[in-house]
Amino acid sequence: MSRPTSAPDRITTPISGGVGASPPRPDGTLKVKGEFAYSSDMWIDDMLWGATLRSPHPYARINSVDLTEALKVPGVHAVLTHDDVPGQMLFGLEHTDQPVLAVDIVRYQGEAIAVVAADHPETARRAIAKIVVDYDVLEPLTDMEEAVHSTDAPTLHPGGNVVRHLPIRRGDQEVTAPVVIRGEYEVGMQDQAFLGPESGLAVPAEDGGIDLYIATQWLHVDQKQVAACLGLPPEKVRLTLAGVGGAFGAREDLSMQVHASMLALRTGRPVKMVYSREESFFGHVHRHPAKMYYEHGATRDGKLVYVKARMFLDGGAYASSTGAVVANAATLGVGPYEVPNVSIDCWGTYTNNPPCGAMRGFGAVQAAFAYESQMDKLAAELGLDPVDVRVLNAMSEGTAMPTGQIIDSPAPVAELLRRVEAMPLPDAAPTDSYDLRQLPGGVSNTTHGEGVVRGIGYGIGIKNVCFSEGFDDFSTARVRLEIIAGEPTAMVHTAAAEVGQGLVTVQAQIARTELGVERVTIHPADTQVGSGGSTSASRQTYVTGGAVKAACEKVRGMVLDLARERLDIDGELRMEGGKIVSDRLGVLAAVADVLGDDAIDETVEWRHRPTEALDPTTGQGFAHVQYAFAVHRAVVDVDVDLGLVRVVALDCAQDVGKAINPDAVVGQIHGGSAQGLGLAVMEEIQVKGGKIRNPSFTDYLIPTILDMPPMKVDVLELADPHAPYGLRGVGEPPTISSTPAIVAAIRAATGLAIARVPVRPEDITGTA
Amino acid sequence: MEFFKPATWSEALAIKAEHPDATPIAGGTDIMVELNFDVRRPGALLDLTEIAELREWSAVGDGFRVGSGVSYARIIEELGASLPGLAMAARTVGSPQIRNRGTVGGNLGAASPAGDSHPPLLAGAADIEVASVRGTRRIPAAEFYKGVKRNAMEPDELIAAFHIAAADGPQQFAKIGTRNAMVIAVCSFGLALHPSTRTVGTGVGSAAPTPRRASDAETFLAGELEWDSPGPLRDSVLVRFGELVAQAASPIDDVRGTADYRRHALSVMARRTLGWAWDSYRRN
């Protein structure tokens, strides 16, 4: 056997930073130090600035748009309206129903009507102010139930005001039960409140195309829509991911992509657009507000017999992803429980309210608030412990969903509940002294203990992971292995968007584990490689992770084949610590010596197992790839006289199948729990008559570090045999269960039947 | 936009006289937000941060003269023992960054009904010292606030300082917000007991077009308190005081809360702060 002379004969040291480790994030230090370049920081010589004219009215006919004065402003290079859209006039994720720029009518406050490019952002804004629009203001349709049922309501879109109605029918539709629990629940409009406003830079290319640098969640779905609206072939619209300052669903839809590109093509100059904070509230979709009517039937022991529900989700002026949100709310509408008989109707509607679409939890959040509130009501009615009633009805592997789909991987619902229940409770508040920071109201000094009552509540959520209902959900990964400076170095190239969740770290970890090399570089995400699919539905570690794993396996196979050929051996070989290793013979060669100057470069398209469409009349079908579960126990102190709440503890157990990066998993659970806390007690876009009343961080409040308690987090790893490494999507479940847990705790403290989130001081003190 | 950065107070007054529309900027924590949100486009900015004397305070008689440019952080640290009510309010302002930059002078300049320094300034019967090239005058806090974000200053005037007596008895401040930090007051209440004069001071914030005193509540309470042989307060006194404070407000429904809630919360805060203040008086 010939062995290269440089081959070490000691066994290899295992590489660090692989799957299951928590290596530092490549972007972490830069972000903490404020040095990370976000999309709003981009700059290129000779660029112009774009600005957008938006409708002040939720619903109006446009009689005329006069650009004369705007065009006269010195420094203005272009003022464009719908007349200037080169291609398709409409865009949209599921339905192409939203005008690039309004055509004759505006359907929500903030709808874009015209765009300006100027040599300074201030000049662009001044020009915007000089555009004269003549409106006929119309009475807006703002009630989602009216939108569905009223015969007098205006029809906002050609097909009517219902974006989607999904019925779910399972089991006996006439069934009755001895115990009947009814409730009506409401969820306010939550905002993703990402910190990096919508922004991007469009650079006209010599071939007549566009290079767009953009903060988004899915480069290829943007590419497809932008190309259609520009009337260009997709290959002439090249996107590169710019630094993303948070997403949470709000970057699934287009914002300024087409506008900046139109301006760039028209002026022949690069155009940058950055929304202001206020504009951002009008520049992206929000979480659907919901109105939900529930009826649970149970035996006297507390076993569920049936669930009937009617759910309304307000999609606002344009469809966005309302259809898919409806599917989640309906199919997950009974929660992670065994329910033999189900009758659910869920409507997603058009109104003249702000458009709503994707936000972390995506339909499951709204449903969970209702079904968990119902479970607590059931427990109270029967004098049962809230955990016991949940455990009694908990689904498990083998349970049939309301869609008929059988759960075919671990569903440790009862175990998660018991684990959280067994966690130690926080100490009672001291009675002889006080620390303001530990009390409701904090240093605002509203109580020294007076009126403070403690409450405990539980919440559990279920979420589908990946895209559903037969969607062809895939990701593409390109992996290249070559020797750089004597070291084997892998390069991973995908179009999957890093939005802060840590995918870039995970991709490198997978490459290290699969290729046994220490050095991995991550290529910037762009459309030069195939689609990575959306960074949403908790799917990227699963699907892009799966694609990277598959591409690495292919590369590894080729390297090992090469090794067998060049070393003239056969049998099982591994790549480990930069070496080629065989069980029998130990270390055979360095990868560097086998590969020499060759590079192995492979691209793989990877799919999870297929799902199927839901039957449109019964809602039956194998619609979801995977389910994920989290449980929270909230402990709150409520100042019952002032209605102020402090969340004292918010402990969580979640099954993640396999923690690819344990620190990142816990980070997701912390962040998701905080976002659910926000929905429970403070976060709401207040809309009146179709108008947003609080488009700023002065009055749209998100939790601060003083609102969010330190968490105990218990991470379970029960492998899903269908998923890469057995992993389960992580990002959304904690957002779903923390809200109902906190509200349950507030109810326990106050004895009030709270049925709406966010819970306001007015709701607790009876002063609404 | 013109930008002035005078090094001395007299220079600042001269500039303000010549450019009455120049907008003063101290910590900038209100102004910069307004500029960024494009709600205001001043023709000129008058930066006061170079003027050392605005950042100074001194003991004068039984109280203090505090320069308008003294930050909240310094009020807490350097004057907290003598001006506990104001320090408690300062502690609730924004975040550490805002307390390092923001000033009481800026709070007075903005004259927002929700400004947190106003209730303790009212309760402590502070005077605001304003100056122009024409001279200097002192305006009692109770006469300083004229309307939503309007104060009693003339266009050529600047705020030099405020004058306030050192606490001669317990002081309290409480503020409602729907999160536990970084929040604009839904409503707020300041209370000062003045044993030396047998009087009571109050200030109601964010529950009327301007910060204001609850005068009837002050009079009522001053008459009820047994200053010389302080026993426990009767519930009826606490309740009545709370009612009178709530009645002094004329709140509205807005994004931050309802009028009903504000009245209710004021009565609760009034009762509680009075209980704490009186307990402390009895103990000393």
Ligand SMILES: Cc1cc2nc3c(=O)[nH]c(=O)nc-3n(C[C@H](O)[C@H](O)[C@H](O)COP(=O)(O)OP(=O)(O)OC[C@H]3O[C@@H](n4cnc5c(N)ncnc54)[C@H](O)[C@@H]3O)c2cc1C
């Ligand atoms: C994140 C954040 C949180 C905040 N939280 C709170 C809070 O909890 N409570 C609260 O009360 N406020 C809060 N504010 C508002 C602000 O911090 C305060 O009003 C602060 O007191 C303003 O002081 P400044 O020195 O920064 O004022 P600036 O912004 O410099 O000025 C404010 C106004 O006063 C005028 N002015 C300043 N100095 C003078 C002077 N010497 N003479 C005449 N006019 C003058 C200015 O022209 C301007 O109109 C917050 C602001 C931010 C950005």
